Amino acid sequence: MNSALLESVAQKAAHHQEVIDAFFARNGQEVVAAAGAIADVYRGNGRLFSMGNGGSSCDAAHVAVEFLHPVTAGRVALTAIDLTADRTMMSAVANDVGFQHVFVRQLIAQARAGDGLIGLSTSGNSDNLVKAFIKAKEMGVTTIGLAGMSGGEMSKIGLDHCLVVETDSIHRVQECHVIIYHILWDLVHTLLADDRGSLAVMG
16 A cells, blocks of 8 residues: 555646646746736736636735745845735625625726736635736736636636646646746846846846
């Protein structure tokens, strides 16, 4: 039994690396472009909003805290708002008008043209994310989606950037999403540092 479990660990680790390698081989330039779009949001004094459901809500929170509280010395704090954080707002909207509106209502109240919105969904089919992205596009908000599998509906609604991890393993999708948004965070700070004439804070 122990031998079989060890083999399972090795197979999962190998699959993890295969998925990551395949994603960045296909999408490296799009990751750079998405980072450039987020940097443009901050150059214009905009704010970044994040959203997701379930495990992806944890990633949405993680995205926001990375920008709000940079752990690398010399990098500035940047405004980022986790739309999953206010359970009172989310439960009120879900109860009154439906869960599909929990992010839309917050965007209407808080977002403005020039802001950015990043949403994470392992399937790409989360209805509340899709509706929020559509509203965000109407409002002039830059839209960035992280999806999995075939990209789902998120890949069909004309997002400014849609980064799709093409595997049907939810765990591998989520693991790759973490790497993607950490790299996005790093590239955004590199681009903003370059605006100031220095790449000394690259990490």
